[in-house]
Amino acid sequence: MRLIFLGAPGAGKGTLAAGISIKYAIPQVSTGDLFREAVKNGTELGRKVKSIMERGELVPDELTVELVRERLGRPDTRSGYILDGFPRTMPQAMSLDGFQSIDAVINFQINDEGVVRRLSGRRICKSCGAIYHVENRPPKREGKCDSCGAALYIRDDDRIESIRNRLRVYKEQTEPLIAHYRGKGLLKDIDASRNVEDSLAQLQPILQALKTGR
Numbered sequence: 272m273r274l275i276f277l278g279a280p281g282a283g284k285g286t287l288a289a290g291i292s293i294k295y296a297i298p299q300v301s302t303g304d305l306f307r308e309a310v311k312n313g314t315e316l317g318r319k320v321k322s323i324m325e326r327g328e329l330v331p332d333e334l335t336v337e338l339v340r341e342r343l344g345r346p347d348t349r350s351g352y353i354l355d356g357f358p359r360t361m362p363q364a365m366s367l368d369g370f371q372s373i374d375a376v377i378n379f380q381i382n383d384e385g386v387v388r389r390l391s392g393r394r395i396c397k398s399c400g401a402i403y404h405v406e407n408r409p410p411k412r413e414g415k416c417d418s419c420g421a422a423l424y425i426r427d428d429d430r431i432e433s434i435r436n437r438l439r440v441y442k443e444q445t446e447p448l449i450a451h452y453r454g455k456g457l458l459k460d461i462d463a464s465r466n467v468e469d470s471l472a473q474l475q476p477i478l479q480a481l482k483t484g485r
């Protein structure tokens with residue numbers, strides 16, 4: 272199964288991708304995670320993208336497409352993958368069309384108010400990357416990851432100015448992809464504004480149908 276998770280920042284793409292990746296044994300390929308890893312490791316790519324990400328702008332298309340092309344060339348993607356946060360510009364989508372065929376694009380629908388509420392309460396594990404929310408998915412012990420016990424942190428781009436900018440960038444550059452994929456007959460909408468279980472309940476039948484070819 273080759274899937275794209277498309278949607279505004281904070282729509283819940285990463286949260287759902289983590290569970291689906293385990294259930295269907297396909298890797299979650301998150302460009303955001305790959306860039307954050309590069310920043311953390313101080314690589315040349317990391318130095319190039321750090322300030323872009325902090326401002327909530329998009330990394331240039333050439334760098335992003337190259338990163339994804341390399342990642343999708345690895346053997347673990349042979350039986351499928353979830354592209355989480357890629358593509359998010361028309362040039363990225365056109366490039367991807369040129370080297371991969373996708374089975375479905377899941378469009379996570381949520382309004383701006385919901386995005387702000389989710390991102391301003393998000394906490395992430397420093398060690399394993401597990402995603403929490405102070406109200407919706409609080410950890411059992413405050414500030415500590417349930418899975419590995421490491422400290423939780425707030426992403427640099429989850430400050431309110433950056434959230435607003437990410438929303439603007441999403442509307443200008445990423446929203447046009449909805450029409451692109453709808454036109455190809457690949458788009459599946461889900462209402463992502465309710466709880467995680469509700470989003471999962473909408474997603475499961477879509478994935479099951481893809482898996483069984485019905």
Ligand code: AP5
Pocket residue numbers: 278279280281282283284285286287302303304306323324325327328329330331335355356357358359360363389390392393394402403404405407408428437463464465466467468470
């Ligand atoms: P990226 O990491 O992709 O960020 P994003 O798209 O802004 O998405 P988020 O990770 O913020 O949100 P999400 O939808 O995964 O939500 P989550 O599950 O965490 O990109 C970061 C940056 O990298 C970009 O700004 C850009 O600079 C660069 N970049 C990345 N890809 C790029 C590309 N293709 N081209 C160019 N640049 C690129 O959930 C959010 C919160 O809500 C959590 O606290 C969670 O617990 C909670 N939550 C989730 N679902 C629910 C639910 N159903 N109910 C209640 N709470 C929920």
